[in-house]
Amino acid sequence: MQINEKQRLAYNYLRDDDYTYLVYGGGGGGGKSWLGCEWLMQCCYYLPGTRWFIGRNNIKDCRESVLVTWRLVANYYGFTGYKISNDSIRFDNGSEVILLDLTFYPKKDPLYERFGSKEFTGGWIEEAGEVHFLAFEVLRSRIGRYNNVRYGLRPKMLITCNPKKNWLYKEIYKPFAKGKLQKPYCFVRALPNDNPFLPPDYIETLKGIKDKATRERLLYGNWDYEDDPSALCSFDAISDVFTNTAPSSTRKAISADLAMQGRDRFIAGSWRGLRCTVKIDKDKATGRSIETDLAQLMKTDGVGRSQTVADSDGLGAYLESYLTGIKTFHGGSKPFDSTYSSLKDECAYKLAEAINNRWLQIICTKEQEQVIMEELQLLMADNVDNDKGKKRIVSKERMKQIIQRSPDYLDMLIMGMYAEVRPQNAGIRRISC
Ligand SMILES: Nc1ncnc2c1ncn2[C@@H]1O[C@H](COP(=O)(O)OP(=O)(O)OP(=O)(O)O)[C@@H](O)[C@H]1O
Ligand SMILES: [Mg+2]
Structure with a gap:
């Protein structure tokens, strides 16, 4: 297994019982999607009969982008013991990854009640900057509920993201930057330069981004990028x-x-x-x-x-x-x-x-x-x-x-x-x- 240093650090936290929520990322190409897929593949493989989720703001994005990386990781390991359906990945050993649509529907489902009866061992929110805080809040209460006792497993949630001025900034990044982020939360800052497996032109593409704020966020992982100059409030x-x-x-x-x-x-x-x-x-x-x-x-x-x-x-x-x-x-x-x-x-x-x-x-x-x-x-x-x-x-x-x-x-x-x-x-x- 080859992993970059930041991914190694992430695995340490994912295995540490003191931490429930790992926020990983804060820059483009830091190996976020690879980590999410690889971690869940291992969890499902080594813990038969467990149930996990992968959630994104949009089920279409989830299928299109996450499953591409999933297949890459599986090919890398020569692993074939799973089947992908419309809304899940089923393992031959009875484990399962459910693909969740985390879209916020203010009229139809303002409280994310659609997740109210779901039970998971743990899960992964991908591109969490696009995800509503309430989705995270509700999913927090849905993990640790499926065969965790059988395996003596603590609930775990991986949250991958790029810098975004929303709940991630306020609840995670700001306290982290001040050295005040408390257990059970942890943060691993992974930037493009931390990932030796990046295709050579990836960083060049990031450098070529015209919009300064986007370039700052993705290339340098700058969470305090300038506010939109037209914004009336900081x-x-x-x-x-x-x-x-x-x-x-x-x-x-x-x-x-x-x-x-x-x-x-x-x-x-x-x-x-x-x-x-x-x-x-x-x-x-x-x-x-x-x-x-x-x-x-x-x-x-x-x-x-x-x-x-x-x-x-x-x-x-x-x-x-x-x-x-x-x-x-x-x-x-x-x-x-x-x-x-x-x-x-x-x-x-x-x-x-x-x-x-x-x-x-x-x-x-x-x-x-x-x-x-x-x-x-x-x-x-x-x-x-x-x-x-x-x-x-x-x-x-x-x-x-x-x-x-x-x-x-x-x-x-x-x-x-x-x-x-x-x-x-x-x-x-x-x-x-
Ligand atoms: N452990 C690894 N082993 C091999 N290749 C890896 C590993 N981690 C990441 N990569 C490769 O590095 C590249 C970037 O990884 P990945 O797509 O996971 O990054 P990301 O942070 O999700 O990027 P983005 O910000 O574009 O979503 C991909 O080509 C991926 O296949
Ligand atoms: Mg990604």
Whole structure:
């Protein structure tokens, strides 16, 4: 068996009972996919009757790319004792590797309940930078459940990835870089130069990548590559919103992004100054239940109708007639400050200002944190100059293209800034001067 030094280190961790989760990678071509396939092949071969998973963000990618490497590894060892089917690799000794589709379906399966009854010995998340945090959370609870006792095996999960500013950065890389990553987590940084088996032109190809951020990430394994220059907030500032302490305030408000016939989520935040607590987060709400939930929230949190803002599309107008006096948010309407293109742009920039200055505090669940972090990274300036240089954020369509869903939390947070930009309210303006 030939392995590179980083893969050897990875095997040491994979065999060490003190560690459950090994994050391996952080650069292109470091031998991630080879390690994953080879490790699982050995596990299945030496531990008959065990069941493992290989998960990727997309089952098609999983089949196409992982199985190519799987066959390479098998050929290298001259191993033929397995059969590949549509969604699994079955070994002649009864072991099995299930290919999992880790795609996040916010409507169909927002909690990954489809994995709820699955039982695995252990598994591998490939290209984890593309995978939703919740998929990892749910799979954590599904390993260590299939013949582990029979073999005295601790649950194990291998997570391979390139640098990505998401849960991997916050939960793994950042603590690792500060020397604070704790058991049962470990991280092995494997870069292209660590892998002597790389085809000769691989590094040259990486050097030729035009986009600086991508080149930095893949060639040098740089996790702190420059943020997109159009991003309004730094990633660190975004990560901090969950631990900031907002300046104390008596001003109360509610902002709500309403679900449109089950297409989006119904999200409502209750504000105390710049401290926002996510109070409602629902899928497929009806007009009637939205009205009841909002009315209830206003009552429990002591927020008046004039302090409640909801989006204006369809349901907002419906609500306005039942909850007379609530404000409907017309994002496209004229801003208070004419340097912005619209009211929504003005509110979005105000939100970015609050984030960068560490004034904004968001109270929510750990799962919501990950989604919110992703959505706040969508706060990007639209530099297309067709509006006399007025400040504008990228369109909702562009945002949806990037995250493949509607940024409902972001919309709720942007609307929450309405109270801050209204001229009669000093809000942040006072804090910032
Ligand atoms: N232990 C090994 N023995 C032989 N060849 C190896 C070994 N490890 C990696 N390789 C080879 O090195 C190259 C890169 O490995 P691999 O595809 O696993 O890297 P990767 O980190 O998954 O790359 P990418 O970032 O492109 O997904 C491949 O050609 C692979 O076959
Ligand atoms: Mg790979």
